[in-house]
Amino acid sequence: MDDLSDIIERLVESEVDFVLVGGLAAVTHxxxxxxxxxxxxxxxxxxNLLRIQAALAGLHPVHRMTTHQVPLELTETNSQALKNLYLDTDWGQLDCLGEILGLGSFEEVKQRSETIVLDGMECLILRIDALITAKEAMSRPKDIETIKQLKAIQRENT
Structure with missing residues (x-):
């Protein structure tokens, strides 16, 4: 997980406006x-998208969902139409989402987040209740065990 932490560190240092969601958020909780x-x-x-690109400089980011692994080459113009980015880098995968099912837009997600210290750096993470809501809304088989664990953790912390 060191490489994943290093990606987060790069995002924080580049002042990317983001909230940690998904599996790594669940692990962090x-x-x-x-x-x-x-x-x-x-x-x-x-x-903000150009900040992401700058944060990933030197990690050879490519669009993971394209047939030929097209390199990430954002400009002010071509980034305006994007809603999500699914990237592969030398250090691992980074999925950048504009909204979260069950929660809504980035601003709504941000309102349901909290600041944590992760490997010595502050970043926003989706609160456990919001993470449960999002995972339930996706209703993927792979999330069932995670939801059970998160609910048990939530009970222990109340």
């Missing part, structure tokens, strides 16, 4: 599930 990627919900303004 105490889930024993494993994850191989980072999922963030972020501001999809050109300015």
């Amino acid at each position: 105490g889930s024993s599930m494993t994850t191989q990627d980072i999922d963030i919900c972020c501001d999809f303004s050109s300015k």
Whole structure:
């Protein structure tokens, strides 16, 4: 998970406006599930997307959902139409989402987040109740165990 933490560190240092969501957020809250990627919900303004690109400089980011693994080459113009980015980098996968099912837009997600210290750096993470809501809304079989664990963690913390 060191490479994933290093990606988050780069995002924080580049002042990317994001909230950590998905599997890594669940692990951070105490889930024993494993994850191989980072999922963030972020501001999809050109300015913020260009910060993401700068944060990933040197990691050879490519669009994961394209046939030929097209390199990430954002400009103010071509970034305006984007709603999500699914990237592969030398250090792992990064999924950048403009909204989260069950929660809504980035601003709504941000309102349901909290600041944590992760490997010595502050970042926003989806609160456990919101993470449960999002995972339930996706209703994927792979999330069932994570939801059970998150609910148990939530009960222990109240």
